Amino acid sequence: QLLESGGGLVQPGGSLRLSCVGSGFTFNEYALNWVRQAPGKGLEWVSGITGLDNTYYADSVKGRITVSRDNSKNTVYLQLNSLRAEDTAVYYCAKDRYCSTNTCPMDHWGQGTLVTVSS
Amino acid sequence: AIRMTQSPSSFSASTGDRVTITCRASQGISNYLAWYQQKPGKAPRLLIYGASTLQDGVPSRFSGGGSGTDFTLTISWLQSEDFATYYCQQYYGYPYTFGPGTKLEIK
Numbered sequence: 001q002l003l004e005s006g007g008g009l010v011q012p013g014g015s016l017r018l019s020c021v022g023s024g025f026t027f028n029e030y031a032l033n034w035v036r037q038a039p040g041k042g043l044e045w046v047s048g049i050t051g052l053d054n055t056y057y058a059d060s061v062k063g064r065i066t067v068s069r070d071n072s073k074n075t076v077y078l079q080l081n082s083l084r085a086e087d088t089a090v091y092y093c094a095k096d097r098y099c100s101t102n103t104c105p106m107d108h109w110g111q112g113t114l115v116t117v118s119s
Numbered sequence: 120a121i122r123m124t125q126s127p128s129s130f131s132a133s134t135g136d137r138v139t140i141t142c143r144a145s146q147g148i149s150n151y152l153a154w155y156q157q158k159p160g161k162a163p164r165l166l167i168y169g170a171s172t173l174q175d176g177v178p179s180r181f182s183g184g185g186s187g188t189d190f191t192l193t194i195s196w197l198q199s200e201d202f203a204t205y206y207c208q209q210y211y212g213y214p215y216t217f218g219p220g221t222k223l224e225i226k
Binding site: 042044048058094 | 155208
């Protein structure tokens with residue numbers, strides 16, 4: 001239901017745009033998140049965007065990344081700028097579960113796309 | 120940001136065992152706590168949300184408890200497919216944060 005793309009090898013200081021296409025649900029009704037996992041490390045929530053286009057970022061990436069969505073294309077994007085070696089990770093797209101509160105757990109995840117920052 | 124901690128960081132157990140993983144939040148998060156299971160090379164899987172509500176399709180041997188700052192995940196009868204890494208995550212507020220994970224290994 002979620003399919004990421006756009007990962008690859010990029011030099012330090014470079015930029016990359018990741019995409020995540022959703023299917024099987026009413027895309028514009030759900031918040032979408034980006035979660036990353038560095039090789040051999042744990043999960044790190046990076047960014048989220050609500051159905052109303054409110055955006056949120058982890059302190060570790062604030063100012064260097066931008067999340068956006070195009071509901072007409074059922075797609076959420078993550079623009080990564082000024083990339084560093086420590087940004088090397090698998091980036092997962094994850095959908096919020098339907099819930100009655102403003103913040104919800106993530107019930108569906110994509111397979112991830114690998115971003116490698118290296119010269 | 121709310122900091123999440125987990126213990127133990129790793130644990131060895133046998134099939135049929137009952138195991139409990141603990142998670143602590145640096146401030147009260149009510150019951151806005153989720154547990155995920157991740158196997159190598161795979162995306163995480165939501166197991167429990169609202170601290171104690173089982174996600175659809177998750178076996179009933181998994182259970183969660185707690186509220187405020189202290190939470191638990193219990194697997195009552197370990198099966199071979201349960202050996203994985205488990206993460207807690209708070210969604211009380213942005214930025215969401217995860218615990219460092221607990222790796223459950225076969226003894």
